[in-house]
Amino acid sequence: MRICQSVGVALILFCAIGTAQANLITNADFSAGNTGFTSDYTFVTSNIAITEYGVVTDPQTWNTNLFSFGDHTPGPGGLMLVANGSSTAGLSVWRQTIATVTPNTTYLFSGFVASAFNQTAPVMEFLAGTTSLGTITPSIATPGTYAFFSGAWNSGSNTSVVLRIVDNNLEPQGNDVVIDDLSFVAVPEASTVSLIGLSGFVGMVMLRRRSRSTN
Template sequence: MKFFLAFLFTVSILFSQLSFAQCPAGTDTSSQNLVVNGDFEAGNTGFTSDYTYCNTGNCLQPESFYAVGANPTFFHSAFVGNDHTTGTGNLMIVNGAGTPNTNVWCQTITVTPNTQYLFSTWVSSMVANSPAILQFSINGITIGSAFNAPAVTFLWQEFNDSWYSGVNTSATICIVNQNTNLGGNDFGLDDITFSPCICNFIFDAGVDTSICNGSSYQFQFNNTNTYTWTPSTGLSCTNCSNPIASPTATTTYTIDASLSFCPAIDSVVITVHPSSTVTASGDTSICSGEQTQIHAVGSGTYSWSPAGSLSSSTNANPDASPTLTTTYTVTLANSFGCTSSDSVVVTITQVANVFAGNDVGYCEGGQVQLSASGGGNYSWLPTSGLSSTNIFNPVASPIQTTTYTLTVTGSSNCTGSDEVVVAVHPNPTADAGNDYIY
């Protein structure tokens, strides 16, 4: 029963994991492991050590010896444990020395300059007393913080750290022991990896776009990244995520959005189309009830507004018949959709309020004086039978019934008319009968 409980405990803690480092933003850990024989399944090969190798029973004593095998107890009667990979495979079994910065395991690897790497190992204690204190070292320089092996046996923990290669083309990667205590300090290593961080950041500057000359376009990108824009011509800023571009000619902008050590460069073209130009005719005025033709000059498609009092809203020269003073705006769109606008004001002048007077009548041979109202210049028609044709109160003496039309022209040359009827009644004929002689 004790064996069964111990087995459950071992399984439950066998793959406990601690992770301290990750690839930087914009990158992922590659599945490529540059370490040769990092799981020790090939035996004592592919690496070097400042410790002394042995491969016979109970050979891991005194300190500073290591072995590669599947059964720690075979190499030291006080050691217990198994490998991390499968539970039955090989591991590196170490009786730790008391000298700090001693290289336990090393391997020289070809690396790519300017690349981030993750260095990782799994560690287990062969005895629980005084766990090993280990640290990573690359090219003779320790990196990151030292880490302690587990305080219990049969527990594997992963430790890792990151390293930037800079100009280096090779790296001697090592695991060193910093524990100076000779009592305990016994541990196992397994599944050592050294993997490059690969770029997963893809930058897309988007589709090319076009604007009309004199217009602008604002870019919108994630503002958590760092951007560098070239050229600076027509840009409101060159290191922001959302510059406003106002080029006067077609321009290709290149955007460098590189993240960490991952290059991310793309470009976008802003095509600048010529703007349209339209000129409307000058302001004008008309009398109420009249119409006038308004004009626009330009090349493209016309659109007038308001359109309700126009003969056409798409003609360059429509007739306008407003009832009130109106500002007409013409918008011209060229073949690229670029627009421009101009306007013309049509002012309405009200006609004179004319009253020619009430209809009148008289007997033949008589006359009557007319009396009209309305400011402006008077003109009566017909002229026959009138004492004057350009005053408001001429004397009318037509010989027959006549309809007179009065036209009054105001100061703005707008006219108004009214009519008055002068009726001529025939005189009565008296008959006293025949003469008589008495």
């Protein structure tokens, strides 16, 4: 009976965490190529101008002036989004509508960005609807070094949201960025945290009982 109770708690915990951590972004690692999202930039397979983007395995294959490095996702040959910044304010490098938002829930919008050139760093802003979640400026001293951004957003009464990533640097020289491994997940509620605590407590009790039974 005690074992069944422990298994039951573990199953509830697993379901709660699994639901809370589901990534709602489609093609979050760009492994499916140029699908599942939109952009105000122009998609090209070879870059020669600003306000263009591509989905590639190496930025240098898209523009020979850029640095050569791989995507952030573990494993060889993965894809990433690379963009040559714009001189027009407010354009979305990446945009996706999430149609399955739960009201009154806090979500984390996160992702990895890197500079692809060593001149003029991009200033990447993450937005949920009209709410700015903050900005991140990847280093131009070490192009190809990924920086992590994460910002919280509460859905309120919303049942959907448009997520956007905007480059606020309007300098046309340099300002080349890579984006990869995006995520939009619900933050576990207090009940889930309580379950985590309960699971730990049950595990501790079971361990103590087993220890006593072997003495």
